[in-house]
Amino acid sequence: MVTETQATVFVKGTCACMARVADEDDVYLTQADIASISYSIYKLSGTGERTAVTGHSAVSLSAADVIFDEMQIGDDAKGWDKDAVGYNFRHVIDISSHEAFDTVGLYTVEYLILPTSRQRVVLRFSIKAK
Numbered sequence: 348m349v350t351e352t353q354a355t356v357f358v359k360g361t362c363a364c365m366a367r368v369a370d371e372d373d374v375y376l377t378q379a380d381i382a383s384i385s386y387s388i389y390k391l392s393g394t395g396e397r398t399a400v401t402g403h404s405a406v407s408l409s410a411a412d413v414i415f416d417e418m419q420i421g422d423d424a425k426g427w428d429k430d431a432v433g434y435n436f437r438h439v440i441d442i443s444s445h446e447a448f449d450t451v452g453l454y455t456v457e458y459l460i461l462p463t464s465r466q467r468v469v470l471r472f473s474i475k476a477k
Contacts, residue, residue, distance in 0.1 A: 353473045358451055361442045364458075364472050365434040368414070370465040375418070375435050381410035382461045386438065391453040400454070402445025408458075413438045436470070448476035 356362045368376050387404045389397035418433035440447045440456065448454055458470040 352471070353475075355475045355477060356448050358448060358476045359442075359446060360476075361440045361447060362472075362474065363437060363439045364456055364470075366436045366470055367418075367432065367434055368436045368460065368468060368470060370462060370468070372465075376414060376460070376462060376465075376468070377416040377435075378410045378414045379416075380462045380465065381414055382463045384408040384410055384413060384458060384460050386440075386456060386458045388440070388447050389455045389457065390450075391455060397455065400445070400447060400449075403440070403447055408438065448474065451476055 352364075352366060354362060354364075370376060370380070385405050385407050387406070388400040390400055391397060413436055415435045415437070418435055419437065420433040436458075438458070447456075452475075454474040454476060456472040456474060458468075460468040460470060462468070
């Protein structure tokens with residue numbers, strides 16, 4: 348399964364990647380369903396070539412840190428992440444050691460989620476840095 352979302356960030360900034368992650372039967376994944384999760388960020392050239400961003404290539408994540416067993420509805424004060432269903436995946440890209448979006452352009456943040464007994468899930472975020 349592949350899911351793709353689009354977003355815009357500021358150069359030298361970061362973002363929170365949020366999604367509803369489900370298996371091939373459209374059942375939302377929980378922490379217990381996950382064998383491993385990793386992410387990579389790629390800078391895209393004008394011809395579509397992908398170049399890995401230093402410090403953000405095949406980085407392992409803990410399911411307990413990014414997968415929620417129940418849908419998260421969001422914060423009423425913010426509103427930007429609130430909808431009727433919510434999300435069960437949220438990852439804020441850590442830029443304390445390595446910039447993620449250091450120049451203007453297009454990037455892809457790609458998550459590889461390997462469930463314990465289901466088909467793998469590829470979650471992509473197309474990011475425009477400006």
